[in-house]
Amino acid sequence: MENIVNTVNGVVWSNWLVCLCLLSGIYFSLRTRFSQVRNLKEMVHLLFAGEKSEEGISSFQGFCTALAGRIGTGNIAGVATAIAWGGPGALFWMWMIAFLGAGSAFAESTLGQLYKEKHEGQYCGGPAYYIEKGFGKKGWAKVYGMVFAIVTVISVGILLPGVQSNSIAVSVNNAFGVNVKITGIALVILVGVVIFGGIKRIGSAAEFIVPFMGGAYILMALIIIIVHIGYLPHVLALIFKSAFGAEATFGGILGSTIAWGVKRGVYSNEAGQGTGPQASSAAEVSHPAKQGFVQAFSVYVDTLFVCSATGFMILMTDNYTTFSEKTHEIIFNAGPEYTIDQIGPAYTQGAVNTLINGFGAAFVAIALFFFAFTTLMAYYYIAEVNVNYIVKRFTGKGNIWVVHALKLVLLFMTYYGSVKTSDLAWAMGDIGVGLMAWLNIIAILALSNIVMKCFKDYEAQMKSGKVSEEITFDPVPLGIKGADFWEELNKEKTD
Numbered sequence: 186m187e188n189i190v191n192t193v194n195g196v197v198w199s200n201w202l203v204c205l206c207l208l209s210g211i212y213f214s215l216r217t218r219f220s221q222v223r224n225l226k227e228m229v230h231l232l233f234a235g236e237k238s239e240e241g242i243s244s245f246q247g248f249c250t251a252l253a254g255r256i257g258t259g260n261i262a263g264v265a266t267a268i269a270w271g272g273p274g275a276l277f278w279m280w281m282i283a284f285l286g287a288g289s290a291f292a293e294s295t296l297g298q299l300y301k302e303k304h305e306g307q308y309c310g311g312p313a314y315y316i317e318k319g320f321g322k323k324g325w326a327k328v329y330g331m332v333f334a335i336v337t338v339i340s341v342g343i344l345l346p347g348v349q350s351n352s353i354a355v356s357v358n359n360a361f362g363v364n365v366k367i368t369g370i371a372l373v374i375l376v377g378v379v380i381f382g383g384i385k386r387i388g389s390a391a392e393f394i395v396p397f398m399g400g401a402y403i404l405m406a407l408i409i410i411i412v413h414i415g416y417l418p419h420v421l422a423l424i425f426k427s428a429f430g431a432e433a434t435f436g437g438i439l440g441s442t443i444a445w446g447v448k449r450g451v452y453s454n455e456a457g458q459g460t461g462p463q464a465s466s467a468a469e470v471s472h473p474a475k476q477g478f479v480q481a482f483s484v485y486v487d488t489l490f491v492c493s494a495t496g497f498m499i500l501m502t503d504n505y506t507t508f509s510e511k512t513h514e515i516i517f518n519a520g521p522e523y524t525i526d527q528i529g530p531a532y533t534q535g536a537v538n539t540l541i542n543g544f545g546a547a548f549v550a551i552a553l554f555f556f557a558f559t560t561l562m563a564y565y566y567i568a569e570v571n572v573n574y575i576v577k578r579f580t581g582k583g584n585i586w587v588v589h590a591l592k593l594v595l596l597f598m599t600y601y602g603s604v605k606t607s608d609l610a611w612a613m614g615d616i617g618v619g620l621m622a623w624l625n626i627i628a629i630l631a632l633s634n635i636v637m638k639c640f641k642d643y644e645a646q647m648k649s650g651k652v653s654e655e656i657t658f659d660p661v662p663l664g665i666k667g668a669d670f671w672e673e674l675n676k677e678k679t680d
Contacts, residue, residue: 198619205626206282207447209629210288210457214287216288221481228478232482248482249396250391256399260491260495261553262352262553264279268499268532271442273424274429278442280488286484287482287485289626289629290484291480291636292629293462294477295639298468298470299639300315308468311337311462311466311567311570312621312625313334314330315628316628318668329624332624334571334574342591344617347599350369350600352553353553354372354602354604359534359550365604369604372599372600375558376558380562387566391563398556398559402556403490406498408540409502409539416501427442457626458621459622459625461483462480463566463570466570472656477639498537499532499536502536504532565592565595568591659671659675
């Protein structure tokens with residue numbers, strides 16, 4: 186089983202996908218004239234603008250829900266894995282994919298808002314919707330959208346939950362000696378309470394948990410960095426030298442450095458993967474580009490803040506081991522040795538232990554619980570949106586029993602992931618992320634002209650003197666077809 190999964194993972198995550206992720210980010214960055222830098226102030230402003238409604242959640246709730254999906258075990262275990270297999274320079278390539286990926290995140294979330302629909306009185310949308318509508322509702326586009334929806338349900342409903350629950354179970358077992366089966370059962374109960382409440386409850390939970398967990402984690406990292414501030418120049422030099430193969434110790438793994446940095450960067454911030462647009466589509470905004478800006482900023486928060494916090498804690502305390510990709514032979518050892526299954530939580534635990542001996546295991550276990558728990562909530566919502574898309578396209582209406590079945594499957598996979606091996610969990614998760622990224626990035630590149638119409642319309646209104654609260658959207662003058670929600674909204678205002 187593991188051999189088959191690893192083989193498939195190697196095909197999905199070939200160098201072609203690594204290049205596609207980087208080139209997509211470069212493409213949108215250039216076309217928007219590096220909007221992720223120029224419009225940073227607007228991103229922050231829009232984050233707290235807008236109110237929730239009966240049909241949709243607020244921009245901030247949408248931001249937190251999407252961030253809940255982004256900030257997960259990848260921010261702790263994923264960063265450590267990238268450093269273990271790609272060296273310290275992998276952190277630089279995670280930064281790079283975040284900076285460039287903000288452009289891809291803007292594109293996909295803008296499209297999600299543009300082509301959203303109402304389902305049972307609430308907004309919903311995502312790649313399946315904009316693939317179908319953006320290409321003019323052609324037969325092949327409907328098939329493409331359906332394929333993405335099916336792959337997404339399999340990925341976030343079956344493959345990915347195990348990565349999150351496994352990291353929680355392993356870290357809780359290491360810290361408190363709790364049997365992984367007990368942790369799995371507790372997770373199923375807690376996740377079940379939230380997901381049976383729908384997007385409103387998920388958004389409310391994320392709005393409370395995400396700022397708390399992210400802030401506490403970054404604060405701990407800052408304390409450790411300050412305590413070890415004398416090592417900062419050396420660590421920064423090590424990261425940049427390793428990133429380009431200039432550091433002799435890591436010179437032979439440059440390809441792995443880039444590949445693991447991009448892979449774990451995409452896994453963590455999900456830019457271009459197609460998960461962010463689901464939460465973005467549920468937000469109540471007056472222009473599609475608004476949520477695009479908000480979600481671009483969420484990529485920064487995830488990688489530049491939270492992933493960097495993990496990376497600096499590990500590197501500045503020398504709690505890491507780097508492995509050769511081909512031989513698994515240890516080529517550099519600056520800390521305790523762990524199996525590859527345990528390196529994620531263990532590296533970060535060791536870093537925190539340098540501050541308070543014995544506290545690391547408990548801190549990482551608690552942080553991982555909050556990080557991964559909110560990610561499981563987001564996974565369910567994404568899966569539900571795509572299940573509803575599939576059912577509605579086949580039957581013309583929703584089906585509550587299919588949705589309940591999805592909840593049970595995700596809860597089962599949450600428990601199953603708690604008790605299976607970490608290597609298998611990560612490999613299955615990587616396959617899910619990779620398949621979604623392939624399908625989504627190709628789609629947003631093909632729809633890039635539509636993205637630019639929305640982007641230019643927003644910037645034109647800003648230049649005319651309008652503040653964000655006054656900016657509105659009408660797809661008809663822009664020549665955008667298929668944006669049924671916005672066309673009907675403008676008709677209602679006219680009437």
